Amino acid sequence: MTETAQTPARVLVNAPKTAKRGDVIEIKTLVSHIMETGFRHDTSGNLVPRNIITRFECRYDGAVIFAADFSPAIAANPFLTFFTVATVSGPLEFSWTGDNGFATTHQAMLTVA
Amino acid sequence: MMRKAAILAAMLVTALAVPALAGEIAPQDRKSGYTGMSAENRAMQDDDTINPATLWVLDGEALWSAKAGAANQSCAGCHGDAAVSMKGVSARYPAFDDASRAPVDIEQRINLCRTRHQNATPLPPESRDLVALSAFIGRQSRGLPIATPDDPRLKPFLARGKALYTQRQGQINLSCAQCHDDNWGRNLAGNIVPQGHPNGYPLYRLEWQSVGTLQRRLRNCLTGIRAEPYAYNAPDYVALELYLRQRAAGMLVETPAVRP
Numbered sequence: 001m002t003e004t005a006q007t008p009a010r011v012l013v014n015a016p017k018t019a020k021r022g023d024v025i026e027i028k029t030l031v032s033h034i035m036e037t038g039f040r041h042d043t044s045g046n047l048v049p050r051n052i053i054t055r056f057e058c059r060y061d062g063a064v065i066f067a068a069d070f071s072p073a074i075a076a077n078p079f080l081t082f083f084t085v086a087t088v089s090g091p092l093e094f095s096w097t098g099d100n101g102f103a104t105t106h107q108a109m110l111t112v113a
Numbered sequence: 114m115m116r117k118a119a120i121l122a123a124m125l126v127t128a129l130a131v132p133a134l135a136g137e138i139a140p141q142d143r144k145s146g147y148t149g150m151s152a153e154n155r156a157m158q159d160d161d162t163i164n165p166a167t168l169w170v171l172d173g174e175a176l177w178s179a180k181a182g183a184a185n186q187s188c189a190g191c192h193g194d195a196a197v198s199m200k201g202v203s204a205r206y207p208a209f210d211d212a213s214r215a216p217v218d219i220e221q222r223i224n225l226c227r228t229r230h231q232n233a234t235p236l237p238p239e240s241r242d243l244v245a246l247s248a249f250i251g252r253q254s255r256g257l258p259i260a261t262p263d264d265p266r267l268k269p270f271l272a273r274g275k276a277l278y279t280q281r282q283g284q285i286n287l288s289c290a291q292c293h294d295d296n297w298g299r300n301l302a303g304n305i306v307p308q309g310h311p312n313g314y315p316l317y318r319l320e321w322q323s324v325g326t327l328q329r330r331l332r333n334c335l336t337g338i339r340a341e342p343y344a345y346n347a348p349d350y351v352a353l354e355l356y357l358r359q360r361a362a363g364m365l366v367e368t369p370a371v372r373p
Contacts, residue, residue, distance in 0.1 A: 010171055014162035032168040035322075076322035077165040 009033055009104045013094060018111045019086035027058065027066075028081045031096050031104065037072040053078060053098035060110070061090030070098070086112045137294060138308060143364060146307040146372055149298075154319070158371040166248060166317035166369030169241075169324040173249025176242055182233025188246075191230065199253040201260070204366050207355045209266045216270050218354050220247050220326055221346060238345035244324050248315045251368030259312060259366060261359045270348075274356025277349055283340030289353075304373075310361040311354065313370025324369060327354050 014028040031053070038050025050072060058066040066082045094106040147155060161167050178189040192198040207216040210225065217225060223246050224235035236243035261267075278289045292301070293309035300306070314327040321329070328350050332342040343349050 010168045012162055012167055012171070028162055030163065030165060030168065032165075032172075075319075077168060079163065079165065 009096070009102070011094070011096075011104060011106045013092075013106050013108055015092055015108050015110065017109065018113060021086060021112050023086045024083055025086050025110075026081060026083050027092065028079070029056075029058075029094055029106075030077065030079045032077050033096075033098070033102070035070075035072070035074055035076040035078065039072065051099045051102075053096050053102060055095075055097045056080060057095050058082070059091075059093040059095075060084060061088055086110065088112055137360075138297070140363070143310065143361065144297075144308055145310055145312055145364060145367065147313070147367060147370065149305045149307055150371075150373065154371055154373060158313075158367065164317065164369065164371055166315075166324050166371065169245045169248040169315070169317075170252050170369060172241070172245035173247070173252075176246050177249060182227060182231035184230065184232040186231050188226070195250065195253055199250045201254050201257050203247070203251040203368065204254040204257050204259050205262055207351050207358065208262050209264050215348060216267055216351050216355050218327070218351050219250060220244075220328070221351070223247060223250070239325060239329055244315050244326060247326060248324055248369045251315060251366070254366045255368055257366050258363045259358055259361050261355065261362055267355060270352045270355055271359060273349070274352035274354070274359075277353050278356050283335065283338035285338045287338045289334065309357065310364055311357045312361050312364045313367035313372065315368065316370040316372055318372050320373065327357070 010032040012030040016025050019025050033053050034051060035053065036048055036051040038048070038052075040048045042048055052072055052074070053070045055070065056068045056078075057064055065084045068080060070078065089112045090110060092108045092110055094108075095103070096105075097103045147158065150158075157163050157165075174195075176188070177195055178187050180187045180190070189195070203219045206219040206222065208222075209215070210217045210222070213225075220238070220243055223243060227233040227235055236246075281288045281291075289309065292306050297306050297308040311327050311330075314330070315324050317324050318330075328345060331350055331353060335342040
């Protein structure tokens with residue numbers, strides 16, 4: 001469980017399990033990632049290669065409702081919060097992709113009454 | 114660089130010359146660093162699903178039940194449910210270790226458990242796994258008062274810690290006490306000087322962008338006063354940790370806290 005790109009990233013998603021149709025719901029996501037900028041040098045003067053998440057997507061019932069392109073200026077362990085309108089019962093699918101083949105996903109069910 | 118240090122030193126001397134020496138903080142005046150934080154940072158600490166340290170706590174929870182070492186034993190194999198067995202444990206550390214005849218902090222205790230009972234190699238200082246385990250164990254004491262053991266064998270180490278705390282060090286020639294006893298609540302550049310209570314460690318520091326232990330924080334303080342930091346796990350760190358924990362006895366544990 002060292003901070004390499006190969007180990008699966010720890011993800012924390014906070015989304016409501018149930019909502020009324022038409023409710024505005026808040027979704028919070030947190031993912032563990034070092035977000036190495038690619039601009040820093042190590043103690044020997046060598047450039048530390050860039051290692052960041054480049055893309056986040058959230059699909060609700062199959063459709064992308066929120067997406068973000070990340071840049072090197074984003075802090076480690078990126079936290080995102082966004083809102084959507086509860087329309088139908090369906091899965092919320094989250095995906096993070098990035099450098100060195102980084103890819104991690106998470107799924108949560110939203111039941112709309 | 115030297116000139117910058119000299120200017121900073123001059124600024125500090127000017128800032129510190131004004132108030133009379135305040136001495137030790139009275140128990141009723143003690144404040145957690147939490148109280149001096151922005152509303153945003155407090156919100157981050159208050160909600161486990163926002164607090165990035167939760168990522169470490171979850172890693173630590175997984176490590177707790179993972180078998181390790183030649184003994185093929187997990188922490189849970191001996192200690193069972195951490196919510197029961199580890200409740201209040203880290204609130205008592207540093208504590209005296211019979212075999213080492215010296216106090217050990219909670220990270221050192223984890224590594225002693227690894228070498229003595231799991232036949233595993235000790236985890237490197239500040240490694241992700243060690244910090245994660247410490248954060249997970251510390252989390253079990255959240256909300257409980259810091260309770261350093263009333264152990265007579267700790268007395269000389271406590272005295273050493275207090276001596277280090279009040280001793281001027283580094284190019285800037287400052288002691289811990291000059292900032293954290295005499296000038297807490299005042300401004301040092303853009304920051305409020307905290308009282309320096311170790312009630313949230315290991316904690317997520319925004320400056321680090323990761324969770325770190327109290328020893329890592331003490332290294333920061335030492336480089337801040339332009340002193341050479343001790344090597345990790347040096348007895349002087351543990352003595353300082355012991356004094357700081359006793360100084361904060363009774364304050365509530367916030368592990369894993371968030372600090373700027």
